[in-house]
Amino acid sequence: MIQKITVIETNEIPLRVFKHYQLIKPNSTISNLLDHSLVLETLAQDVEESVLYPSQTWASFNTGSRYDLHKIHWYNDPKPKDFPLYWRILADNGLNIGLVNTLHSSPAKSYADSDNYKFVIPDCFAIDSYTKPSYYKDFQAFNLKATSQNSRVSTLKAPLKEAFTTVLNLPRYGISKKTIFDSMNLVSKILSKRVAKERLRNLQFPLLADIFLKQLQKYEPDLAILFTNHVAANMHRYWYGLFDSDWDYKLYDNDWINKYSNEIIEALDLLDYYLKQLVQLSKKNNRILVLVSSMGQNANQKLPEGIQKLRTHDFRLDNVKKLVDKLTFSQFQYKVEAGMVPQYSLELSNSIEAEKCFSEIQSSIENLENISLKADLNANAITLTVTLNPNAKYYSIKGETFTYSEIGFVKFKIEDHHSGCHCPEGSLIIFNSNTSSSQTQTVDYLEYAPAILKYFGIKKPEYMLEPSFTL
Structure with missing residues (x-):
């Protein structure tokens, strides 16, 4: 058997x-x-x-x-x-x-x-x-x-x-x-x-x-x-x-x-x-x-060699809407899905809306400062991989500057560095x-x-x- x-x-x-x-x-x-x-x-x-x-x-x-x-x-x-x-x-x-x-x-x-x-x-x-x-x-x-x-x-x-x-x-x-x-x-x-x-x-x-x-x-x-x-x-x-x-x-x-x-x-x-x-x-x-x-x-x-060269803090995107609203100019409706930091997924109602949102995000990626952002599109799902320069004092999107909290991030201490x-x-x-x-x-x-x-x-x-x- x-x-x-x-x-x-x-x-x-x-x-x-x-x-x-x-x-x-x-x-x-x-x-x-x-x-x-x-x-x-x-x-x-x-x-x-x-x-x-x-x-x-x-x-x-x-x-x-x-x-x-x-x-x-x-x-x-x-x-x-x-x-x-x-x-x-x-x-x-x-x-x-x-x-x-x-x-x-x-x-x-x-x-x-x-x-x-x-x-x-x-x-x-x-x-x-x-x-x-x-x-x-x-x-x-x-x-x-x-x-x-x-x-x-x-x-x-x-x-x-x-x-x-x-x-x-x-x-x-x-x-x-x-x-x-x-x-x-x-x-x-x-x-x-x-x-x-x-x-x-x-x-x-x-x-x-x-x-x-x-x-x-x-x-x-x-x-x-x-x-x-x-x-x-x-x-x-x-x-x-x-x-x-x-x-x-x-x-x-x-x-x-x-x-x-x-x-x-x-x-x-x-x-x-x-x-x-x-x-x-x-x-x-x-x-x-x-x-x-x-x-x-x-x-x-x-x-890098030595604990003194390792960063002491990092950022997590806590309010996805704040960031997406600054990356896009249209008003999109989406559901934020669970992901593993630094990934954040958006589920839109259909693939057409997703493609439009993805296009607007892609155009903004060319005009970012101190923000690392990659976007992936799969059917009606967009996944953002986003990190901030931990040593920067400001973050720029399409020529406008913001603090980390103004684009939806929170700051936290870290003692480990993967x-x-x-x-x-x-x-x-x-x-x-x-x-x-x-x-x-x-x-x-x-x-x-x-x-x-x-x-x-x-x-x-x-x-x-x-x-x-x-x-």
Whole structure:
């Protein structure tokens, strides 16, 4: 009988980080998985390394099609019917699917009513709070707002109404007492300044993982997917704390090292705790467990030498309308969608309006000073990638000068400078399966989706590669 599959999408974790954790903690679940699984390195080759981004690489990874075919660039870009995500192909062929937080699973209303979707909590960039079962809707509303508020720097401010409703429903959601206690303990440590507030980023994963475990055990779908970004967020900020030898110069002082050197390990500890439960479930229910990343991270060599040369503050666009009103001369109606700073997406009513708005923004880009702005258009969605010169005193648009607040930005202090940056090498770990591979180490990440389809006996589309490994 064919085994069912559980997939944990561990965003941006390269094999190097897993293996480093194994050296530090040889008795961990991660160590056990590395020793008793098919372990492959994935390679993203369809997106240029200098512009690698998870919204693009996960789209390629999970559609099995090249970026120039699917053209999904940002999180809320339209999903082309000609290059569907592999789990949609499985559902269309009668298999049962469960999804929690996997990228590009929004808008879920367009597909999740099908009986083949047993549970769906879309990604944290969803355009609405739709979930299946529907009683997770309040949790998703809280999740979306909290994600938005914790974009570049973490904050203890929370959407109170959604938070209150979420707390009342924690037992129904499947949130464990341990998760509740650990969350309260972490907040206490942050308030008393015993740990950095950026560790708040670790709070989202246990909530999602508890929900995932409850739904997984309740429905036992043929394919269940959970996505987490909490390790990636810490790697971006604290790579130097774990791998300072990657630089031939000193980036941060010892005070910074002492404060932040354990943040990545703390995030991995959290992942390891849930992997232990998933390994037990895989053995008990004879499920295949897959850990996978569409790309990885390595050392950011572009940072200047010495902490004194690193900037102390940054900007976040808090009021998109203020900026767009100054970039355009027409009055456009649009909805601001969730994105990952410094990306901000506008959804207009139709492609004609979007093209007009995009044209006006493009014409203004030529007349900016101290503002870096790039605009992307996909159907009726415009995504702005915008940053400010942190050392400038004024910002100019079409000859007029403004303060940062007059164009919708807020200023905040930072102590981290993204010492971890994106790289093409990801990871693929397949446990509890009679796997095989014709390549001993590296596979094209476009082979993943067709390998899953082949495993379930579904013919791959012509645009997909022939996989060099099997489950």
